[in-house]
Structure formats: structure tokens, C-alpha cells
Amino acid sequence: MSNLTDLIDETIKLKLNGNSDLIGVLIDSGNDVLVLYDGEKFIYVSQFHVHYYEVCTNEGDKIAKPKGSLFTEPETLNSISFRKTLQESRGVFTEVFVSGHQSIHGYITSLMNDYIVFQSPIYKTMYISLKHLKWLIPYPQNVRPYELTESEFPVVPIGLSLARTLEEQLKKLLDQVVIFDLNENPNKAGKLTSMQGNQITLTRARNQPVYLNYHHIKTVHFP
Numbered sequence: 001m002s003n004l005t006d007l008i009d010e011t012i013k014l015k016l017n018g019n020s021d022l023i024g025v026l027i028d029s030g031n032d033v034l035v036l037y038d039g040e041k042f043i044y045v046s047q048f049h050v051h052y053y054e055v056c057t058n059e060g061d062k063i064a065k066p067k068g069s070l071f072t073e074p075e076t077l078n079s080i081s082f083r084k085t086l087q088e089s090r091g092v093f094t095e096v097f098v099s100g101h102q103s104i105h106g107y108i109t110s111l112m113n114d115y116i117v118f119q120s121p122i123y124k125t126m127y128i129s130l131k132h133l134k135w136l137i138p139y140p141q142n143v144r145p146y147e148l149t150e151s152e153f154p155v156v157p158i159g160l161s162l163a164r165t166l167e168e169q170l171k172k173l174l175d176q177v178v179i180f181d182l183n184e185n186p187n188k189a190g191k192l193t194s195m196q197g198n199q200i201t202l203t204r205a206r207n208q209p210v211y212l213n214y215h216h217i218k219t220v221h222f223p
Helices: 074-079 082-088 166-171
Strands: 011-016 020-029 033-037 042-046 050-055 093-097 103-111 115-120 124-129 135-138 177-180 189-196 199-203 209-213 219-221
Touching: 011 033, 020 042, 042 082, 082 103, 103 124, 124 166, 166 189
Parallel strands: none
Antiparallel strands: 011 020, 011 050, 020 033, 033 042, 042 135, 093 103, 093 135, 103 115, 115 124, 124 219, 177 189, 177 219, 189 199, 199 209
16 A cells, blocks of 8 residues: 555544454554554554555544554664564564454464464464454553453463464364354364365364365464
């Protein structure tokens, strides 16, 4: 997208995949990321998911510029990228949005080629496809999700052997029960039976197979 730098400090509206809208002051932009301030939070948006944007001309929609500082360090702003933001977010409490109407709260533990490993107090260890990650919102310092204490939800490294790609990591879960896409569809939970090319085979509770397209897998977690 072009001419975004001309809109810095303007209130803009973004239309994203899945009929998602975001409104905020444009704080910064890179080749693949936009930084918005919505009046309360800094939102790092993947440009991959932006269908279009427009300047808000209605005075009632306009948002005052923030008084605080960006999550990214000032010296890195000229070279800001979505991947760099994810890298700097490791170990920081963060809200991420993938699909539907549900955000996921927790922290990133690892950044791989095409997915992140995310630790959530609700879903525990998750794999999230970078292709489907729409935006992330770092928490303010000293704020923790769900008011969980450090002992209840510590920030610790996870002892997993990680493949570089999500496809290879999923192969390590063969013959295990997995849940795709936060179980938004009952056909997306079951025993991971096989992976052949782009086809994933799950065996559902009553032993019926269902076949999924790998490229549409957004998140993975496992009990």
C-alpha cells in the first residue's frame, strides 16, 4: 500500500478480512505492518489482511494522538515490520486476533518461519499461523491477563522441539488429539490421523474421518 506515510497522525478506518473493521490514529507503517492507536491501545496490524483504508472525516470518529510511547523502540521505527514486532513481543503479555470475534491472550514464546508458539492460560500451548494472524496488541507494563499472578501464569520457556514450519510441526502431533481454529467448528477437533500434501485427516469422536485443507488452518492446540 502506498502513501500511508502521508496519513501519519490521521484517524483512519481499516477494512480487513472477515468483515473486521479497525479505527485509530495511524502512528507508523512499514512494508507489511500498520500501527494504530484506538484511544487506549497500540494495535499492530498485518497489511496482508487489509482490504482498504480511508481517512475518517467525521469529527465524532477522530481520535486524539497518544501521549505514551510505542511498544517498539524509537530507533527501530523507520524499519518497522510485522515480523520484527513479533520478535520483540516474545515474553510480553499480548492479545492476538486471528479470526471470528475472539481474541487470544497470553504471550509468544517462539517465532518460527511461518508460525508462532503462543502460551495461553485458556488454551495452553498453541501454534498460530502467521498467514492468518491479523493483529496483535501488547499489554501495558505490569498488566497481566485475567489478573493471574506470576505463580498462576508464569512467563517461562517451553521445552518443545520445534520444526521451522507449521506443516512439519503438525506432523509431530500425528496420532494425537488436536483442536484446530479454537474449535469454531465441530469438524475441527479429533485425532490427527494423517497429513498428505495439503490434506489433513482427522478422526472425530464417533470414528468418522473428516478432511481439512492445511492452508486454512489458523490455530492448533492440544489437550
